[in-house]
Amino acid sequence: MVSDDLEMSTGGAEGTEQGTARQAWLRTVAADVARLDRSSSAERAADILRRSITEGALPPGAQLSEIELTEVLEVSRNTLREAFRLLTHEGLLVYKLHRGVFVPELEERDVVDLYRLRRVLEVDVIRGLAERDPELPASRLEPLHDDVEAAEVAALADRWPAVGTANMRFHEHLIGLADSARMDAMTGRLLAELRLLFHVIATPRELHEPYIVRNRGLLELLETRKYEQAAVDLHQYLLDSEQGILEAFRAR
Amino acid sequence: MVSDDLEMSTGGAEGTEQGTARQAWLRTVAADVARLDRSSSAERAADILRRSITEGALPPGAQLSEIELTEVLEVSRNTLREAFRLLTHEGLLVYKLHRGVFVPELEERDVVDLYRLRRVLEVDVIRGLAERDPELPASRLEPLHDDVEAAEVAALADRWPAVGTANMRFHEHLIGLADSARMDAMTGRLLAELRLLFHVIATPRELHEPYIVRNRGLLELLETRKYEQAAVDLHQYLLDSEQGILEAFRAR
DNA sequence: AGAGTAGAGATTGTTCAACAATCCTGCAAG
């Protein structure tokens, strides 16, 4: 959701269209300002907790004690509870009234549910490209390109959780092609929940490795504007991925 | 979100019909208990605000003052802020750091975005029925039936906002056929945002009336299991509805 | 001994009052 660290200042860009260049620059500045402003204590606390959860430090089922965390995070109880609410609505925590907040334990039916949504949304994005944006500029695919390379590099270094992260960012950027704020929000939530599942799985390599090359294949189909083929491939891709997670899940 | 509790051991299967009747009763009791338990002050405050917003008492753009509302709702500032967070994540309020919370002002692009999502999700639900649940029991369509009738009754009484509400519930129940908790949540949010739009529209009758009969037609297609036809109709239905809202919106 | 119950201790839900940080308004100066 963040970590698009300062993309700014890459110089250049005094091409023919000064007006649009300036507009683009204004946009990036506005984005930076928004990122700085976003600092409220509750959201910073939520950031730390989010990382702890998605990286597995807080395993599914764990309870988060309020007094304990106020000391660790150095925020007041009220602020901490606001952070809890934030994460609750991302699906990364669940409230049980008068009992506390817990890291949710997802079940098979959640996997099925999550993947159903992923298939619907992601496949629709691709089909949508064919209809509404067949002249997709290559620059919009750059983030996807970077993600694929990041996954390949991480794989060479045997860093499989990093591969998983890169793969997820690939899908996040894929959804981003739709220019739909609400799809972006939903996807963020879906992928966050999915991440929850990864930590109960023993074999991250088997889980992530096959999709590095498939992501690259998908990207090439997009670059050559074979949208229908990309949609079909992605559908099968997600079915396979779901199956892989379900199997790993049953074998835990 | 919760209320999966007390699903436990209903004493096994005594008479088949007694068993299911008892199960149904247990479910309703569980729902009641959940409703009472859910009482947290923040959620009660959120309920009141939600109604105020969706019924138009708080128009788009309005700012919600904290001190003012603590007096009206008789809750502390902290609890009120928790209610704000709840509504923020439903899309019914937006936070501006150090400035306060506001009822969002949706624009044309939001209409387009919302309807894109609605089309994707709702049409997929129908197509999904064909694949995974062709033997859909008639009882599952009862809520849809009730909604259609409610809309027809309200129309006869010239109560057009009520017609709009009934129409929305129809779509909510339609999504419910998918048995997907996450689709339900997303739809709730999408429809809440859509409601926000209705209040800047001057002619609720023209907006809602055509869809009463179309809802009934859709329902009949589902009852006779003509799923593909229903999917096609629904797609066009949503395109028309989007167009209607956009026109009313531009003419405001 | 085992089941049920009462109560102590711990945790969460909510309130209140205070202070710090930020925004908005109006006014003066260039």
Next chain:
DNA sequence: CTTGCAGGATTGTTGAACAATCTCTACTCT
């Protein structure tokens, strides 16, 4: 007309306090 600067108002955050609820232990009764 814009820029810069108080002053007032609103939001962000804290800490302490109390009420409500849950959990676990120890006790009573059969």
